Every structure is written in C-alpha cells, then in structure tokens.
Amino acid sequence: MLKHTQNLLDIMARLRHPEEGCAWDVKQDFTSLIPYLIEEAYEVVDAIERNDLDDLRLELGDLLLQVVFHSQIAEEQGLFSFEQVAEGICDKLIRRHPHVFSDAVFNTDEERHQAWEQEKAIERQKKNKTAEPDSVLSGVARNLPALIECEKIQDRAANHGFDWPDVLPVFDKVLEELDEVKEAWQSGDQAHIQEEIGDLLLVTVNLARHLNVNAEVALKESTKKFSRRFQYIEQQLEASGLNLKDCELAELDAFWNQAKQALNKK
Template sequence: MARLRNPETGCAWDQKQDFYSLIPYTIEEAYEVADAIERNDIQDLRAELGDLLLQVVFHSRIAEERGLFDFEQVAAGIGEKLVSRHPHVFAGVTFTSDEQRQQAWEAAKAEERQQKHTDDKPQSVLSGVAKSLPALVACEKIQNRAASHGFDWPEVEPVFEKVKEELAEVHEAWQSGDQAHIQEEVGDLLLVAVNLARHLKVNPEIALKEATKKFSRRFNYIEKQVEATGRQLRDCQLEELDGLWNEAKRVQKNTHPNNP
C-alpha cells in the first residue's frame, strides 16, 4: 500500500483516495463478507475478508502519511480492547450468568467512550453510535444501550401490548390523512418491533433479511406460474395472485421447512 500511495511511482487512483472517498468501498466490502457467509461460500469468504482487510490497511496507510496512527497501532488497539472487555478470560474474573457478563461488557465500552473525551463532562449512554449505521441496526444498538442501564421492560408481554398500541396509532394517523403524522407513527411501530425482537432474542436485521428472501422466493414462484400461461403479472387479478402466493407457501414449505 505504501508503494501504491507513492506520489512518484505509485498508482494515480490509490494516491488520490482519502478517508472519505473510501467510505463506500469499506461499507461495500463489509456487506460482501456478510453475503459470502450467508451463501456459505467459504472460498469467497476468504477472498472477501482479504478485500475488507485491504480497507483497514488503506485507511491505516493514509493515517500514517498524516502522522496520525499506523496499522500496528490499529492492531495493538483492538488487542488491548479485547483484553479489557474479557476480564473473565484475562483477569480471573468470574461471571455467574450471561446477563452479568453482558453488563460488564457494556460497562467496559462505556468507560472506553468516556476515555475518548478529554473534558470532564459525562457522556450520554447513547454516545458513539455511528450515524451511518443502517436504521434497523442503529435502533437495536441504541435500545441495547438503554436496556443495559435499566431502561427496558423486564418481561416480554408488555412489549406485545406496546406493538398493538403503536399499530392502532398508525391506523389512527392514516385515517387523519396527515402524512407527516403517519410517518412518525410508522417509525414508532418499527422501533417497538425492534424492541420486541430484542426481547425474543432475535436479531431484527437478520430476521428482516430472511423474511425478504422468503418474500422474493414466493414472488418468483408467482412470476414463473404466470409466465407459463403466456401472461404478465399485470394481466392477473389480485385474487389469482394471492392464490398463487398461498400455493408458493405450500410448495416451498417442503424446500424451506424453517420458513413456512
């Protein structure tokens, strides 16, 4: 990377990159790692992890050129963080439950966030959540932060009731015709749905991705059935398409038994 960035003998494209220009590539490579894992393509996973590592090297080299930090400091920093966040492995601490371990993990992270600031002002529990995170991921992370400090329902049943309450408020907003109000209430519904997922020990991002895949499989089935009749989807009545949807559910239940 140092050679590629050399202003005299390197690559013109690599030379002109900076932290900001690399943002989309870094995000893309992370998603491609996730995609390889979901497809269980181990060879591709190895390659994609290399592509992601390249982004770390690239950013580190730019920082080194500016006298900020280098790759060795990046690696050392994560090593120190892993040690401090795992006292039960490196410091002889004993946790009696997963909840206790999670609380210690969050406490360590909170202390790290506080140490990042030179002033004496206490930082919010929610500080440090990246603004560029996908909305669903950010929502879960923020709720986990709040929950780790006691702001959470102790049981799941009230969360079900809150989902019903928010759904009713969406319907009420829809009846009002106020689009801004509708958007606000839909946001509240999505937020409490993420909360329900947390209480049910379900990762909402993964759950939504799997649901979207399931929808796509069923919709593709409908497309093929309609195409076999020489028609297009717009030529069919909704009742017929809905019938094909139910047929797709029956057919694909055998192929994907975990997605009825």
C-alpha cells in the same frame, strides 16, 4: 510481522506512491472509501449466509484491504499506522476480558456482561471529545442500518433498567402503535403517518429483542423469502403466457398461495 501481512502493507504503500503508484488509489481519502468499506462488510456477511467458506476467505481479504488502505492514508498524514491499529484492538480485547488475561472472576454471564458494559462506558467517556453530555447511549455509530442502530440503542437503555420486565406488554405496545398508525392515516397528515410508522418499527424491534430475534437478520430473511415467492409467481405467469401487470389481484394472490406451498416443500 507475518510475511503476507507485511507484503500486503508494502503493496498498499506502493499503490499509494505519488509518482509510481496507481492514480485511482493515490486520489482516495477516508471519505471516498466509505462506500467500499460498507460494501465489503456486506459481502463478507453474504458469504457467511451462503456458507461459501472459500468466498468468505476472499471477502475477508477484501475487507482487510480496506483496513490497510485507511491505515496507509493515516500513516501518510502522520496520524497512525496499521501496527497501531492492531495494538489498539489488542489492548481493548485484553481490557475487556479481565477474566481471561488477569485474575478477575465472573460467576455468571450477567456479571461478565455488566463488567463488559462498564468497561465500554469508560472507553466512551474517554472518547467523548465533544461538548455533548455523556449518556449511556453515546458511542452508537450514527451510520448503522436503522434496525441495528435501534436494537443497540434499546440494548443500552435496557442495560440501565429502561425496559419492560417481560414480553407480554411489548405485544400490547405493538398493537397500540399499530392503532396509532391507522389513526394517523385517517388524519391524512403525512408527517404524522411517518412518525407513527417509525414508532411502530421501533417497538417491533423491541419485540424482536424480547424474543431473542435479531431484527436485521429476520427482515433480511423475510425479504429473501418474499423475493423467492415473487420470482416463482413470475415464472408461473411466464409459463402460462400471462403478464404480471394484466393480472387481477385475486389471480396474483392465488399464485402467491401456490408459491408458499411449493417453496415450503423445498
């Protein structure tokens, strides 16, 4: 094993030592570490989006620490070790790439994708330890961000033929769902409004799929754009001696259009 990898494992074991370790590290378990695992994954994404490669190196280290932390807890309980975690992903990569590690031949990307999905389906079947019936949708993590989960579910269904043949009917479906949201709003039934908003979001994700857009990334970028424009408005109001809450909507809208023009030039 590489020197620094082994050093990291040794440090983690020392931190978890019941008498000589760190009290905070010792009391952690799989569940208590979930927020840190999620946070570190998002911080890796943030470093990538900022193109800060030095920070990316550091954040990947923090994410690796979470893998080592969980592996150490598992080893203490006699479940598995870090070495077995590494062994498992090595085996999976080899299984899923028979065109690289054996004599399989794929003539098109579609053939390669179908073989990948077939292997994943076999793995899901082996992992299914519940009484739930096997489904092509099985195995999608329930705690994913909603947009990512939605996209993965739709991809699974599409891979088995449940999808529109092209994008035009999806545009029509978005408009149909938007009309249904309006009808629900007019009814005043809050539960129905929520349901129809959910349907609108779902079909919007489907539209993004058909246009080869990652819905999660698209929404993130639009949220950032909104924040930049809103902060521009705040700056202009402050420079003018105005208070945000005291302004009429028409004034704010004018500042918003000004922000669009100003920031689009940068």
